[in-house]
Amino acid sequence: xxxxxxxxxxxxxxxxxxxxxxxxxxxxxxxxxxxxxxxxxxxxxxxxxxxxxxxxxxxxxxxxxxxxxxxxxxxxxxxxxxxxxxxxxxxxxxxxxxxxxxxxxxxxxxxxxxxxxxxxxxxxxxxxxxxxxxxxxxxxxxxxxxxxxxxxxxxxxxxxxxxxxxxxxxxxxxxxxxxxxxxxxxxxxxxxxxxxxxxxxxxxxxxxxxxxxxxxxxxxxxxxxxxxxxxxxxxxxxxxxxxxxxxxxxxxxxxxxxxxxxxxxxxxxxxxxxxxxxxxxxxxxxxxxxxxxxxxxxxxxxxxxxxxxxxxxxxxxxxxxxxxxxxxxxxxxxxxxxxxxxxxxxxxxxxxxxxxxxxxxxxxxxxxxxxxxxxxxxxxxxxxxxxxxxxxxxxxxxxxxxxxxxxxxxxxxxxxxxxxxxxxxxxxxxxxxxxxxxxxxxxx
Amino acid sequence: xxxxxxxxxxxxxxxxxxxxxxxxxxxxxxxxxxxxxxxxxxxxxxxxxxxxxxxxxxxxxxxxxxxxxxxxxxxxxxxxxxxxxxxxxxxxxxxxxxxxxxxxxxxxxxxxxxx
Numbered sequence: 144x145x146x147x148x149x150x151x152x153x154x155x156x157x158x159x160x161x162x163x164x165x166x167x168x169x170x171x172x173x174x175x176x177x178x179x180x181x182x183x184x185x186x187x188x189x190x191x192x193x194x195x196x197x198x199x200x201x202x203x204x205x206x207x208x209x210x211x212x213x214x215x216x217x218x219x220x221x222x223x224x225x226x227x228x229x230x231x232x233x234x235x236x237x238x239x240x241x242x243x244x245x246x247x248x249x250x251x252x253x254x255x256x257x258x259x260x261x262x263x264x265x266x267x268x269x270x271x272x273x274x275x276x277x278x279x280x281x282x283x284x285x286x287x288x289x290x291x292x293x294x295x296x297x298x299x300x301x302x303x304x305x306x307x308x309x310x311x312x313x314x315x316x317x318x319x320x321x322x323x324x325x326x327x328x329x330x331x332x333x334x335x336x337x338x339x340x341x342x343x344x345x346x347x348x349x350x351x352x353x354x355x356x357x358x359x360x361x362x363x364x365x366x367x368x369x370x371x372x373x374x375x376x377x378x379x380x381x382x383x384x385x386x387x388x389x390x391x392x393x394x395x396x397x398x399x400x401x402x403x404x405x406x407x408x409x410x411x412x413x414x415x416x417x418x419x420x421x422x423x424x425x426x427x428x429x430x431x432x433x434x435x436x437x438x439x440x441x442x443x444x445x446x447x448x449x450x451x452x453x454x455x456x457x458x459x460x461x462x463x464x465x466x467x468x469x470x471x472x473x474x475x476x477x478x479x480x481x482x483x484x485x486x487x488x489x490x491x492x493x494x495x496x497x498x499x500x501x502x503x504x505x506x507x508x509x510x511x512x513x514x515x516x517x518x519x520x521x522x523x524x525x526x527x528x529x530x531x532x533x534x535x536x537x538x539x540x541x542x543x544x545x546x547x548x549x550x551x552x553x554x555x556x557x558x559x560x561x562x563x564x565x566x567x568x569x570x571x572x573x574x575x576x577x578x579x580x581x582x583x584x585x586x587x
Numbered sequence: 588x589x590x591x592x593x594x595x596x597x598x599x600x601x602x603x604x605x606x607x608x609x610x611x612x613x614x615x616x617x618x619x620x621x622x623x624x625x626x627x628x629x630x631x632x633x634x635x636x637x638x639x640x641x642x643x644x645x646x647x648x649x650x651x652x653x654x655x656x657x658x659x660x661x662x663x664x665x666x667x668x669x670x671x672x673x674x675x676x677x678x679x680x681x682x683x684x685x686x687x688x689x690x691x692x693x694x695x696x697x698x699x700x701x702x
Contacts, residue, residue, distance in 0.1 A: 360601070565598075568598065568601040569597075569598035573597075579643070
């Protein structure tokens, strides 16, 4: 009898103490499995940013290594702060100003989501922080296009403005529940984890910035070699690992769709990397480490929009196509002679476009059935979806290119964007940070 | 034949190299060295200004035939001065030493021809 009483007391205690902690004010239940995976994903996506810093940092000359790494790190500071203040609201609030971006005063400083739990059973703080990491990495990707020649101060202002005026609106259009690209066609433009929002926008903006700034001193006649391929390879590895959070986390659940996205991600990265060294081996005679890393990235970028809808064979083909197109794009760049220093456009722009368009051919049948059911006349073909994808890609390219040009043009009137000749020769590390990356490494 | 050894500031390396290439002096060896001179530089470490013991510098070594000594030295003098043409403590030094022999490994050529 006494034992029973004790047990019921424990149960009662649990009811009073335990339950208020896992139920939100409106009674939505926390799915602890999904929440645990989303917390992990949030950390994994953050890991991609030091990964990107290492990837880019190893590719520049030794005098610019810290400056290049700082391009990624400072984004973690600037964009995180902006995200909490207005970013989340601009992306995931309701339409304002005709759907130009979103706004919800509850999201201002995240002040109204303290106890919110979204429908997926995840605290809104977790969703908000997860999405915030995407906002951080996107402007950091652009830095690859104009590495080794921008003023640090101007870069900081640039990524702040770019995040507010390019990323947030695009993110709202594609991922906000009332965004117009989210509702395009039968079941929306497919951008699972950020092909258009992250990679196309960053790649295209990088190209515009690189063209606006002009090339580095001595490019392309002077050979500019990577200072440390080892950290580049480690960075590529971290990016691959982090991408599981980026793609599989974008299911905002912990279940079947997570597993599908995770598998597609692994397959595309591997096939992309293999394709790259095969092409390179055939074309140049040697399989380079940088080629393998580039192939990993090309595959990952291409599968980003597609991870939720393609099956493994589709992901494999996307990886192959991405490496083929990106490799060609870099050869074309070398012919044309513009200085997209670390191929932000060649990999992220082209890879993103390839993924967003070609995914239409590999969508799993169940998705197409659901789209047909949702469409007005009950049918929905691959070509219908390709049209929707092409429109979304076109809008992303035009918007990102135009807006980036305006931002840089105006910003350049206030703060000189390109490093002075002396600063560029001395190196970003010394000119803007007063430090040096290495001890006695020989100059390169 | 002479061996010209120039110790210069790290930041001046690109300028010096470009100037040398412009003057048609293209065979150089560059290394990173450190040492003591008249200069004391201040560096930031953890937000503190500190003065490191050994100051990093760049050493350029150029082997030249006698007729090229002047133009090489003049070029380095012009390009290695910081602060426009005024110069600052710490801009470095140039040493010229006689060079006994020079042999090209590929052909075994000796003397001025091999430089």
